[in-house]
Amino acid sequence: MFFLQTNNLSYIPQRFLHSLFLCVIILIIFCIVFYSSFLAYLFLLQYIPSEIIRKEMGIVDGQTEERLDKLLWSFLNDFKEGKLEGNGWPTSKSAYTVSKVAMNTYTRILSKSYPTLCINCVSPGFVKTDINFNTGIFTVEEGAKGPVMLALLPDGSESGLFYHQTNPSTFE
Numbered sequence: 188m189f190f191l192q193t194n195n196l197s198y199i200p201q202r203f204l205h206s207l208f209l210c211v212i213i214l215i216i217f218c219i220v221f222y223s224s225f226l227a228y229l230f231l232l233q234y235i236p237s238e239i240i241r242k243e244m245g246i247v248d249g250q251t252e253e254r255l256d257k258l259l260w261s262f263l264n265d266f267k268e269g270k271l272e273g274n275g276w277p278t279s280k281s282a283y284t285v286s287k288v289a290m291n292t293y294t295r296i297l298s299k300s301y302p303t304l305c306i307n308c309v310s311p312g313f314v315k316t317d318i319n320f321n322t323g324i325f326t327v328e329e330g331a332k333g334p335v336m337l338a339l340l341p342d343g344s345e346s347g348l349f350y351h352q353t354n355p356s357t358f359e
């Protein structure tokens with residue numbers, strides 16, 4: 188069994204994975220695929236102006252869910268208080284960018300915590316869907332190729348990777 192996460196508007200993976208439901212499901216699933224965005228991991232990260240936040244969000248060694256959570260709460264607080272720009276967060280598509288960066292990092296944390304599962308994130312490419320008012324260049328079928336391929340990876344496949352469509356890309 189596999190799990191495909193398509194929702195993008197908040198940092199849902201963590202909430203989902205913490206649910207009791209998933210604690211049960213995780214015993215029977217093998218692949219988890221998170222929808223990410225942009226061409227490469229670093230491409231996305233560079234949209235965060237603050238070098239300190241970029242480093243803190245991007246690190247994996249020593250990174251914990253709690254640490255990542257704390258950063259996301261500070262993002263939310265800064266958003267509410269109108270301090271995004273002052274505190275070095277992106278001001279354009281800020282929630283989208285920050286949630287995707289967090290999800291990429293979370294993919295790597297999770298894959299370390301669950302070495303028997305295959306947990307990856309994928310950017311589907313610029314696909315004609317509601318999210319971009321159907322201005323994308325790929326059809327939905329083309330956009331689905333990467334996520335479906337990852338969802339059907341055989342047992343023992345590499346985990347904790349970032350894919351652009353069907354191609355693996357590095358996080359570094």
Ligand SMILES: NC(=O)c1ccc[n+]([C@@H]2O[C@H](COP(=O)([O-])OP(=O)(O)OC[C@H]3O[C@@H](n4cnc5c(N)ncnc54)[C@H](OP(=O)(O)O)[C@@H]3O)[C@@H](O)[C@H]2O)c1
Pocket residue numbers: 193194195196222223224225310311312313314315316317318319323
């Ligand atoms: N299309 C692209 O070019 C592109 C590029 C890069 C990454 N992505 C990623 O691919 C994923 C799928 O996007 P898409 O292109 O298929 O976009 P989409 O057509 O706008 O679909 C988004 C889906 O998420 C659901 N959703 C949104 N907010 C939700 C919420 N708060 N709770 C529950 N469901 C919610 C929507 O449900 P409703 O229909 O009920 O609103 C919809 O089914 C997203 O994570 C997106 O970031 C897409």
